[in-house]
Amino acid sequence: MNLLTVQDLTVRRGSRATLDQASCSIAPGEFVGLIGPNGAGKSTLLRAALGLIPAAGRSSLARLSPAARPKAAAWLPQAREIAWPVSVAHLVSLAQNENQNAPEVIAALNRMDLMAYAQRPATGLSGGEQARVLIARALAQDTPLLLADEPTAGLDPAHQIGTMQTFATLASEGRGVIASLHDLGLAARHCTRLIVISEGRIVADGAPRDVLTETLLAEVFAIRCLLSDTPEGLVVQPLAQLSKP
DSSP, X not given: OOSEEEEEEEEEETTEEEEEEEEEEEOTXXXXXXXXXXXXXXXXXXXXXXXXXXXXXXXXXXXXXXXXXXXXXXXXXXXXXXXXXXXXXXHHHGGGTTOTTOHHHHHHHHHTTOGGGTTSBGGGSOHHHHHHHXXXXXXXXXXXXXXXXXXXXXXXXXXXXXXXXXXXXXXXXXXXXXXXXXXXXXXXXXXXXXXXEETXXXXXXXXXXXXXXXXXXXXXXXXXXXXXXXXXXXXXXXXXXXXXX
C-alpha cells in the first residue's frame, strides 16, 4: 500500500499553473528525491500533497482528517525558525507530547548527532545546528512517511551526508521519504528514485542513473555535468552553465 498517492494535482496562481497535473506515489522503502530548478514547483507539490494549500486533483494525505494526518506523515518545511529559547531536547520532544525520554526522541537526537546539545538552548545554536534540531523533531514524530523541503540546505558537508544516510536508513527500515533537493550529487548517491519537476510538470521519474542523463540535465537545469559510475554509486558533478534556447 502506498504511503502517498497524488493524481492530477494542480495549483494555480491567477492564470498560471505553478503545479500542473502532477501524479506520483511513494511506497514504503523508498527515498525519493524531488529535484528541479528554483521555482519549478517542488515546494508547491509537497505542500499541496499535505493539503496545506488549495489544489485541484487528489492527494491521499490531503484527504485525511486533521487528526489522522500527523500520524501518517511528518513535515519539514523549507522555512526554519526557532522562536523560543527552549532546550534542544525539549523542542524535539514536542513531537512526542514533550516526553524528553521517549525512545523516538532519543533516537532522533542520536540520528542527527545532537545528544551533546540536548540541554542547550536551541536558539543559541548556529543556523545549521538549528536545522538539524528541526529535522530531529520531524524524525521524532516517527511517522510512516517524511516529507522534507530542502532538508540539507545550510548543513555542512558531513551533516549533509549524514542526513541523507539517515533518510536512506529510514527507507531501508520500511518507511518512506520524499525530499526536495538541489544537490544533484547527494540525490544521485542516496535516493532510490528521483522525480524531476520543471515548470510545474513532472518530466521524469525513475532510478537516478536512468533519470540523470546529459540531455535532461541540459534541458531542465541548463548545465553540463560529469556523470561517473563508481563503486560507491553514481557521481554527478556540475561543470558548466549552458545557455537556454
